[in-house]
Amino acid sequence: MKLRSLLFVPGDRPERMEKALGLGADALILDLEDAVAPEKKPEARRLVADFVSAHPAAHLWVRINPLDGGEADKDLDALASVRPNGVVLPKAEGGASVDALAHRLTMMGNATARILAIATETPAAIFQLGTYGGAKRLEALTWGAEDLPAAIGAATSREEDGSLTPPYELARSLCLFGAAAAGVAPIETVYPNFRDLDGLAAYAARARRDGFTGMMAIHPAQVPVINAAFTPSEVEIAHAQAIVDAFAANPGVGALSLDGKMIDRPHLVQARRTLGLMITPP
Numbered sequence: 403m404k405l406r407s408l409l410f411v412p413g414d415r416p417e418r419m420e421k422a423l424g425l426g427a428d429a430l431i432l433d434l435e436d437a438v439a440p441e442k443k444p445e446a447r448r449l450v451a452d453f454v455s456a457h458p459a460a461h462l463w464v465r466i467n468p469l470d471g472g473e474a475d476k477d478l479d480a481l482a483s484v485r486p487n488g489v490v491l492p493k494a495e496g497g498a499s500v501d502a503l504a505h506r507l508t509m510m511g512n513a514t515a516r517i518l519a520i521a522t523e524t525p526a527a528i529f530q531l532g533t534y535g536g537a538k539r540l541e542a543l544t545w546g547a548e549d550l551p552a553a554i555g556a557a558t559s560r561e562e563d564g565s566l567t568p569p570y571e572l573a574r575s576l577c578l579f580g581a582a583a584a585g586v587a588p589i590e591t592v593y594p595n596f597r598d599l600d601g602l603a604a605y606a607a608r609a610r611r612d613g614f615t616g617m618m619a620i621h622p623a624q625v626p627v628i629n630a631a632f633t634p635s636e637v638e639i640a641h642a643q644a645i646v647d648a649f650a651a652n653p654g655v656g657a658l659s660l661d662g663k664m665i666d667r668p669h670l671v672q673a674r675r676t677l678g679l680m681i682t683p684p
Contacts, residue, residue, distance in 0.1 A: 404428060404615075404616070404632075405428050405429055405541075405542060405587055405589065405615070405616040406428050406615075406616045406617070406628060406629050406632035406633065407426075407427045407428050407429075407616060407617060407618075407619055407624075407625050407628040407629050407632070408427065408428065408429045408430070408431050408463070408518075408589065408616065408617075408618045408619065409422055409425065409427035409429070409430050409431065409618075409619045409620075409622065409624075409625055410431045410433050410437065410465075410592070410618065410619065410620050411430050411431065411432055411433065411437075412433055412437035412438060412446075413432050413433050413434045413437065413438050413446035413447070413449060413450045413464075414437075414438050414439075414442045414445055414446040414449060416449050416452075416453060419432060419449075419450075419453050420453075421622075422622065423457065423460055425622045425625050426625050426626060426629060427619065427625045427629075428461060428616070428629075429461040429462070429463055429487065429488075430460070430461070430462050430463065431463045431464070431465050431490055431618070432450045432453065432454070432462060432463070432464045432465070432486075433464075433465045434446055434447060434450060434464060434465060434466055434467060434473075434477050435465050435466065435467050435468075435492050436492075443467075443473065443476070444476075447476065447477060447480035447481075448480065450464055450480070450481075451480050451481060451483065451484050454481070454484040454485070454486050455483070455484045458485070461487050462486045462487055463486055463487055463488040463489065463490050463518060464477070464481060464486045464488075464489055464490065465489075465490035465492060466478065466481075466489055466490070466491065466492070467492070468492050468493040469491070469493075469499060469502060469503060470493070475506075478506055478507070478510055479510070481510075481512070482510045482511065482512070485512065485514060485515065486515055487515065487516065488515050488516040488517060488518055488541060489503065489507065489515050489516075489517055489518070490517075490518045490519075490520065491503050491517055491518070491519045491520065492520045492523060492549075493520065493523045493524055493527070493549070494519035494520055494521050494523075494527060495524060495526050495527045495530050496527070496530025496531075496533040496534065497530070497533040497534045497535065497536065497537035497540075497584075498530075498533070499519070500517050500519050500534065500537035500538065500539070500540050501537055501538050503517055503539075504517065504537075504538035504539045505538075507539070515539065516539050516540070516541035517537075517538075517539045517540050517541060518541055518542045518543075518544060518589065519534070519537075519540065519542075519543050519544070520544055520545065520546055521534070521543045521544065521545055521577050521580060522545040522546060522550055522573040522574075522576070522577055523546050523549035523550055523553070524549070524550070524553055525550070525553055525554055528550075528572075528573060528576065531543075531576045531577060531579070531580035532579075532580055532583060534580055534581070534583070534584035534586070535583055535584045535585070536584075537584065540584060540586050541586060541587065542581065542586050542587035542588070542589050542616075543577055543580055543581040543584065543586060543587075543588055543589065544577065544588070544589035544590070544591060544618060545573055545574055545577035545591050546591050546592075547559040547560070547566060547570045547573070547574075547591055550569075550570065550573060551569075551570070556569070564595065564601065574591070578612060578613055578614065582613065587615045587616060588613060588614045588615060589614065589615070589616045589617060589618060590605075590606070590609035590614040590616070590617040590618070591617075591618060592617075592618045592619065592620045593605050593606070593617075593619075593620075593624065594620070596620055596621035596623060596624055599623065599624070599627050602624055602627050602628070603627050603630075603631060606627060606628050606631035606632065607631050609631070610631055610632050615632065616628075616632055617631070617632065634676050634677075638676055639676065639677065641673075642672075642673035642674075642676040642677050643673075643677065644660060644661075645660060645665055645669055645670055645673035646670065646673050646674060646677065648660050648665070649670050
C-alpha cells in the first residue's frame with residue numbers, strides 16, 4: 403500500500419481509533435508515546451493490542467516509546483500477540499537503532515512488522531542520517547520539528563509565518579536525502595496548525611515537489627488534503643506516460659524531444675516515479 407497519509411490516533415482513545423478507520427488515511431499510527439500520559443500507558447497498550455487484533459485487514463502502525471527507556475519493552479510485550487503492519491520508532495539514532503528494534507521484534511515472534519523511523523529528534527540523530535542503508539525491516543524515514551529544538555534549547559523551530567528556521571530546514575533536507583540513500587520512503591512531518599487547510603495544502607505540495615512521498619497527519623480534516631497532494635493529477639499521469647512511451651519507442655536513445663522540449667534519462671526516472679504514485683483501486 404502507498405503511504406500518502408498516516409494519521410496519528412491516541413492509543414488511549416478507542417472511539418477515535420474506530421472512527422479513524424473510515425477517514426481515508428492510507429495508514430493509522432496508534433500512538434503509545436507522546437499522545438498518552440504516563441499513568442494511562444498500561445491501559446493504552448491493552449486498547450491498542452485489542453484494536454489491532456480486532457482489525458487484521460486495516461493498515462495499522464504503532465508508535466512505541468523510545469528504545470532507551472523501559473516503556474518500549476512494555477509496548478513490545480503488549481504487541482507480542484498481535485500483528486500490526488509496522489512500528490514507528492521515535493528518537494531513532496541511525497540504522498543501528500532500527501536493527502535493534504528489528505531484533506526485538508524477531509525475538510518476540512513478529513517476523514513481518516516494518517519500521518518507520520523518526521530520524522531527527524535528537525542532536526546525535528542528525529549525524530546518523532546517512533547510516534540507514536541496509537537497516538533491517540526499514541520501510542520509511544520521517545522527521546520532526548518539535549523534539550529537536552527542545553533537545554538543543556531552541557525557543558522554536560518556526561518563524562512567525564510558520565516556515566521552518568534554518569536548522570530545521572537542514573534536518574528536513576537530511577532526512578529526505580537519508581531516505582533516498584537508504585532506498586526507503588521519505589515521509590514529511592506533521593503540519594501543526596490543523597485548522598489551516600490552505601496552509602497545509604501548500605506545505606504538502608512543497609513536500610511532494612521536494613521528493614517526499616507521503617505525510618503524517620494529526621487531525622482527520624488533514625487526511626483528504628494530504629491524499630490529494632500526493633496523488634498525481636490526470637495531466638501529470640498523461641505526461642509521465644508520454645515520457646515512458648517515448649523512451650520505449652526509442653530504445654538506446656539518451657535524449658528525445660517531447661512537446662517541443664528536450665527530455666533525457668532523469669525525466670524518465672521521474673516519470674516512472676510519478677506513475678508509481680498512482681493508487682490502484684481495490
